Amino acid sequence: MKNIFIKLMTVVVSGLLLTSCDADSSANVSRVTNYPVFELNGESTEFVELGSTYTEPGATVTENGQDIPFAITFAGKYRGAKTLDTSKIDEYTETYSATNVDGFPGNSTRKVIVYKTGDLKTSIEGVYIATTKRNGQLMPASQGSSENVKYIYIWKNADGSFQVSDAFGGWYDISRNIGVTSAAVGGTITGDISTGEFTFPGIPVCDYFGGSAKISGLTVDADSKTLVLTTDWAADAATNYKFVATLTQVQL
Known part of the structure; x- marks a missing residue:
């Protein structure tokens, strides 16, 4: 084409x-x-x-x-x-x-x-489409759409850990079209995929807004090819958000 x-x-x-x-x-x-x-x-x-x-x-x-x-x-x-x-x-x-x-x-x-498309049993690498809720709500239509957002990426590091392109599920970067500086880039994920036991030692960086963004939960369903990623973010003393991103792996 x-x-x-x-x-x-x-x-x-x-x-x-x-x-x-x-x-x-x-x-x-x-x-x-x-x-x-x-x-x-x-x-x-x-x-x-x-x-x-x-x-x-x-x-x-x-x-x-x-x-x-x-x-x-x-x-x-x-x-x-x-x-x-x-x-x-x-x-x-x-x-x-x-x-x-x-x-x-x-x-x-x-x-x-x-x-790279991981099997979600030994690797969660992949290209994902995200549907994200912030504090339990989808994005208001007047601001954009947080449903079926393309794309979120997960890659594997040399030490075996994984990182995600945006722990906010594209909420600001893609849905609001603010740009990459508003993404929470680089949240680190370690642990055992088979048991679902994970730790999150890396703090994602959000240059545009600042504040502390931290991945607090991850579930993996290999059968449905989905992940659910939870991130807590305090932009300032008065602003506290919980992002829950359902990530569906694109089969490439």
Whole structure:
């Protein structure tokens, strides 16, 4: 499937030149510039299994119908990578950038998700869709939706512990669209999946609001492919929230 991303194709640039009494003066000169037009091959979200090779789907960028060169860059959302690292689970933004002959820039993006799907018996790694309640309530419709939120990620560390991309279940980052600084990134989970006995030694970081966010509970149901993650957060002395996120593992 091809995804076409078109910024305004033309814009009229006018310059009113200073004139004298010369009848041949070039006043009110206008010209047309054509912005880069992006046509991306493949899907708007590409999934790459951990440790495999990403095959770039390709793109065509044109200016006034003619191909022009473009650059590709990557940035990891939750774990700080500045390039695509298929050995590190994360959601990466792939950005295609080009500049037209008049110096006007343009860009288009897609998501590249590096994943591993755990069996929920020995590993809880995975890509998850979240439905989250805060203090027992779903998000009010006027603020967004905390149901079927895409995506929350869980990855495994070298020491065998696990971490979650957002212990708030995407409440602020995705549902409220505030951005990654409002996520509670990096809550650590250790323990025995088979017995359901877990500890949570790491404190998730929420740069946007501050306060102390701590995972306080986790249940795992391998049959239904779901986790229930509970996080307690005190943003300040007057604000105390309990987030309960039901995470459904995407089968990739």
